[in-house]
Amino acid sequence: MTGAAALIRLSAISKTYGSGQAAFQALKGIDLSVAAGEFVAIMGPSGSGKSTAMNILGCLDTPTTGRYEFQGVAVEGMTRNQRALLRRHYLGFVFQGFNLLARTTALENVELPLIYRGDPAGSRHQAARAALEQVGLKGWEHHSPNELSGGQQQRVAIARAIVTRPAVLLADEPTGNLDSRNSREIMDLIAALNRDLGITVLMVTHEPDMAAYASRVVHFVDGLVESDRHNGGHA
Amino acid sequence: MLWNTLLLALRAIRRNLMRSFLTVLGIVIGVAAVITMVTLGNGATQSVSDQIAGMGSNLLMLRPGQRFGPGSEGAPNFKDTDIEAIRNQIGSIEAVAPVVNKTATAVYQAKNWSTVVTGSSNDYFQAGNWVIASGRSFSEAEERAGKAVCVIGETVRDKLFGRRNPVGSEIRIKQFACEVIGLLKSRGQSAMGSDQDDAVVMPLHTVQRRLTGNLDVNMIMISVRNSAAIDAVKDQVTRLLRERRNIAENEEDDFRVMDPRQISETLTGTTRILTMLLGAVAAVSLLVGGIGIMNIMLVSVTERTREIGIRLAIGALEREVLLQFLIEAVVLSSLGGLIGIALATGATIGLARLMGIPFLFDAGINLLSFLFSAAIGVLFGFFPARRAARLDPIEALRHE
Structure with a gap:
């Protein structure tokens, strides 16, 4: 918990869905700071607000109240397009359900964020191939998702998330759909990216085994941070 | 941005070849019908005036009676x-x-x-x-x-x-x-x-x-x-x-002096009106084809909600998603127009031969049909595209 050097700083973030009688407060005032290079696991039971927090951290959603600074810049008041540009340039997403484009080769899936960034074809192909090699899928560039195993699909998704060299990788239950062997491989990969490339990782999980890979574990309960502690070291 | 979005649109079309084909079928048929009708009609008109010209140059025909044809008995x-x-x-x-x-x-x-x-x-x-x-x-x-x-x-x-x-x-x-x-x-x-x-x-x-x-x-x-x-x-x-x-x-x-040029004008006027009518009927089918595009694009937006969510999460701007879907619609409808033109050319050549009328390639109606089909893409693609662009990424990603 460093002060001024924080990459991400949430202050008194709350999120309310609906209004009046039907209003539901998912987050009730969260303070959280993440320094560059950290590997943070977010845990908590269903309905604890961890997914809501993740959506706000990923700039997919905006808080009802509170302040969110990303690299010292306030993002809570940004427009939809500004947040899209922030995601495009600074954030990478990995989802539980992989979320690859069907009937599209691994290479084209990984290229997708670069197309939106407007990279020329040559450097785009090169970067996508490099990212696939980095996740251990060299030689699988032209396979489409239905020709790949679950573990391989999640590797493609990770390649797509890191191909833009984002500051933060947001992973939402990245091993939720995988068996234990593939889960360990994916976690090793994410930990390696955090360690070797210095990418800050925010990961939602409900499995303590997976949280053990993180350097820090934040527990959510009922829309509040219940505990926030550093792990002894990488598993 | 336009070039990259075009690339994305083309990739999306390629991913769904079968659906893309079905989407454009209405346009293909509409464009082919319009061009075939108009081209054959022009050929028929030409053939009528050719034949009347062939009757003789600078010809006058005199018949007893007040009208041309039946009714001349009394005189x-x-x-x-x-x-x-x-x-x-x-x-x-x-x-x-x-x-x-x-x-x-x-x-x-x-x-x-x-x-x-x-x-x-x-x-x-x-x-x-x-x-x-x-x-x-x-x-x-x-x-x-x-x-x-x-x-x-x-x-x-x-x-x-x-x-x-x-x-x-x-x-x-x-x-x-x-x-x-x-x-x-x-x-x-x-x-x-x-x-x-x-x-x-x-x-x-x-x-x-x-x-x-x-x-x-x-x-x-x-x-x-x-x-x-x-x-x-x-x-x-x-x-x-x-x-x-x-x-x-x-x-x-109690007699009549007929000038074949008049007959020619009357007859070609008639075939021209028929051509326009048939062309108009065919144009309605083109419009129906456009509604078909909108229908399938709307279904496609629902079906591809998750995909749109992924694009938005990755950092696609609202206008980029809009443009992609719009380009998909325009590329599809233009492609349908081109296929329709090819189909119409083949059908017209064959039918003209069968009916014994000349094949007159009409660049104007081909161009017009093509532009019209592209315009249909813009018109009927816009609504589904806007719906896609306005999706909430969180909702879209959760969509099954």
């Missing part, structure tokens, strides 16, 4: 002497041909064929633009004496003689034998659909004496020397005939 026919009077008193005339028509059966050996016998003079061939393919036309002596000689059309030759040369043979018409002295060059169907080659032409006197038994003339054909003189000749002939037929100042003509 008296023309006489032989009318022909002489026109020939002698009116200038700027190239040929004046009397015409007497009589249906009769022509017999050669064991074959017979019912045809129309025309009694006229050599002027008939000139005024009617007929060419003698083999043999000769009438001699002056034959015309004067009403000799039993005839020039026959290709259909009559075919029915009676097969492929043989008929010149020099004798055919029997009613009770008399008639020497075939010439064969007319084939001309095919007339603008009204009758077979112009189904003809036997004899000297006027021969027909009057042996078939009709009177000196009446059913029709007079006048070939005017140049087109500028047509109206003047028309007036002079009308005045002359009124005088000869003793029509009082306050009475209407």
Whole structure:
């Protein structure tokens, strides 16, 4: 918990869905700071607000109240397009359900964020191939998702998330759909990216085994941070 | 941004080839229908005016009665002497041909064929633009004496003689034998659909004496020397005939002077209206094709909600998603337009050949249909595209 050097700083973030009688407060005032290079696991039971927090951290959603600074810049008041540009340039997403484009080769899936960034074809192909090699899928560039195993699909998704060299990788239950062997491989990969490339990782999980890979574990309960502690070291 | 979005749109189309094909099917059919109808209609119009032009240049046709066609019974026919009077008193005339028509059966050996016998003079061939393919036309002596000689059309030759040369043979018409002295060059169907080659032409006197038994003339054909003189000749002939037929100042003509250019204009006007109507019906099917595109694009947006969520999460801007879906719709509808044009070209060439009308490639209607199909893509693609662009990424990613 460093002060001024924080990459991400949430202050008194709350999120309310609906209004009046039907209003539901998912987050009730969260303070959280993440320094560059950290590997943070977010845990908590269903309905604890961890997914809501993740959506706000990923700039997919905006808080009802509170302040969110990303690299010292306030993002809570940004427009939809500004947040899209922030995601495009600074954030990478990995989802539980992989979320690859069907009937599209691994290479084209990984290229997708670069197309939106407007990279020329040559450097785009090169970067996508490099990212696939980095996740251990060299030689699988032209396979489409239905020709790949679950573990391989999640590797493609990770390649797509890191191909833009984002500051933060947001992973939402990245091993939720995988068996234990593939889960360990994916976690090793994410930990390696955090360690070797210095990418800050925010990961939602409900499995303590997976949280053990993180350097820090934040527990959510009922829309509040219940505990926030550093792990002894990488598993 | 445009180029990259185009790339994304093309990749999305490639991923769903089958659906893309079904999407454009309506446009393909609509464009093909419009172009086929209009092109065939233009060909039919052209063919009608060609055939009327082929009837003879600068031609006037005189018929008794007040109207062209049925209803001419009451008025008296023309006489032989009318022909002489026109020939002698009116200038700027190239040929004046009397015409007497009589249906009769022509017999050669064991074959017979019912045809129309025309009694006229050599002027008939000139005024009617007929060419003698083999043999000769009438001699002056034959015309004067009403000799039993005839020039026959290709259909009559075919029915009676097969492929043989008929010149020099004798055919029997009613009770008399008639020497075939010439064969007319084939001309095919007339603008009204009758077979112009189904003809036997004899000297006027021969027909009057042996078939009709009177000196009446059913029709007079006048070939005017140049087109500028047509109206003047028309007036002079009308005045002359009124005088000869003793029509009082306050009475209407009991004969009619027809100008084939008028017929041509009337008929081509009709086919042009029909072409426009058919084209309009086909255009409605094009519009329906556009609604088909919107329908499938809307389904596609629902089906691809998750994909759109992924794009938005990765950092696609609202306008990029909008543009991608819009480009998909326009590329699809334009592609449908191109396929429709190809299909129409093939169909039109085949149908034109089948219907015996010329194939007239109309660049205008092809271009118009293509632009229209592209416009349909923009029009009907916009609503689904906007719906896609406005999706909430969180909701979209959660969509099953």
